[in-house]
Amino acid sequence: MKLTFTIFLLILMISKSEAQEVINLYPGKIPNAKVNEVYIETSDTSKTDGNIRIGKVSIPKLTAFYPEKVKADGTSVIICPGGGYRYLSMINEGKAVAKELNKYGITAFVLKYRLPSDEIMIDKTIGPLQDAQQAIKMVRENAAKWNLDSTKIGIMGFSAGGHLASTLGTHYQKSLIDNPKNISLRPDFMILGYPVVTMGTYTHKGSKENLLGKNPSAEDIKLYSNELQVNSDTPPTFIFQANDDKTVPSENSLDLTRALKEAGVKTELHLYQAGGHGFGLHNKSTKESWFDSMISWMEANNFIF
Template sequence: MRSDRRSLLCAGLVLSGTLAGRAVAQTAPPSASGALPPGLPQPTETIDLWPRGAPGMPATPPQEVTTERSSDRLITDRAVSGISIPRMAVFRPDRPNGAAVLICPGGGYRHVVVDKEGYEMGRWLSARGFTVFVLFYRLPGDGWAAGPSVSLSDAQRGLRLIRHRSSEFAIDPERVAVMGFSAGGHLCADLATRFADTVYEAQDEADSLSAKPFCAAPIYPVISMVDGVAHPGSKELLLGSNPSQALVEAHSPDMNVPDDAPPFFLLHAEDDDVVPVENSLRLRASLKARGVAVETHLFEYGGHGFGLRKAIGKPVGIWPNLWLSWAKTKGFA
């Protein structure tokens, strides 16, 4: 018995050291210089995606830079570029409801928005019981070997890691959703349609798990790479200046909907002057054609990139609660 207790104690110390080592090894969330607004909680817990470093590093590794774009000291609007250590910032709820959401912020594939489509949504969701993982994914214009699929590599890996470590967060490994905004909406839709594609070599046991999300919510998303519908900046950074038709089709989620795609929640403002509403309409048509469940909300006004902060006072401001009500009908929330 004494020997058993000693073994248990040693095992506990080893586990403690392992977990501590894991915590220490993680890369801090993106941060810009300057004071943060008082009373606004910032994430301190992160998960690095790749245990041996991100695969396919370019000859000249990108240098991560976080830029503060807000002139209001009480409202942050950070954007991070040059991501070489992709990771997830974690928002843990006080009372987990057993469901997790992987958030893909936008940024036109030029950078990844931190606050408006990342942390603000993380706080909103975690206050309602969801465990949230904000994804800071690699950008295709930085020269990674995976090319246009590099961001999808990070999204697949992130979702698998959430499932693999679900017991640490008191979540059901099946109930992992994805939500994305603008170019992050493209990544969200890409993950929810190409979850079974092999876009990187397996790293560990986590990669034996499915990357299929329980449900998907692309919000004012970039979808089509077809000229006249595509967001020009996102398309060029993703596919280059003169992509082949095959490349356009491979990276247009509306052209890659499988029969077993998860349920979708689509939302767009019809006066969006950056990403035409046609993007969401094309995806909806493809989902309907495949018999995939889809709920669609179109608003007359809202523009682009409203997130939470720019939707206040407008009819589109109800969108998070529309998503929440829909998620409950799907057995997610």
């Protein structure tokens, strides 16, 4: 009997630590979509790093990770994994980060967004942004149901996911989705990890080509260079990156920080001398934790208490 009760407690503890819910992002028709029955989602676990890389996403979803009720403070963060707009790094830049946020009472939503593709989209340049807009609309609409504060919803993104997050944070005025209640699509804050920001000189070429195509117009290059889209209403932003990043040049973070400062937006940049690209939660080159610094920044700006 004692052993049975112990097993029950262990199951209960595991279920609490893994508390999650998978939600279809669109309850009805997916906007900007083309039917393609041979376009099948892929899942790559072949690498030895324990990560899962998801490709060919055509049905976007939100996976909600809920903190223990006694810890929950109403703040929520939507996480956009990176992968060059070619795949999604679902563990390293998704689930692992979500579970860490839960420890601080933050509800996390990992966004499995559609990757830009002419095979399944009428206009691939707006597909990922539509999904990010739908995600924040859904979270804000359901804030009361999920015991969330509708004024403390942040967007977080890594690498190309950082481009998507910063696109939402600078392109929220124009709704690309059905939004009859005119719910605000503006994130209350942004957290960007080694982000692709620009489509200009210092861009990540793979992300640029996957999103905009091989020969994008000058107008599209400017439109999706998010350092050029900052204004005084852009959300407060926390940024971290390694200065030796050979995949996404640190100028992306530096130029965005400069633009935010010039616009009078609260921003904090942590630029490490080493760490490379794609380090997720842990930059092994330093004892400093960007995550701890981020939590301190959130506390200083009253996003968490």
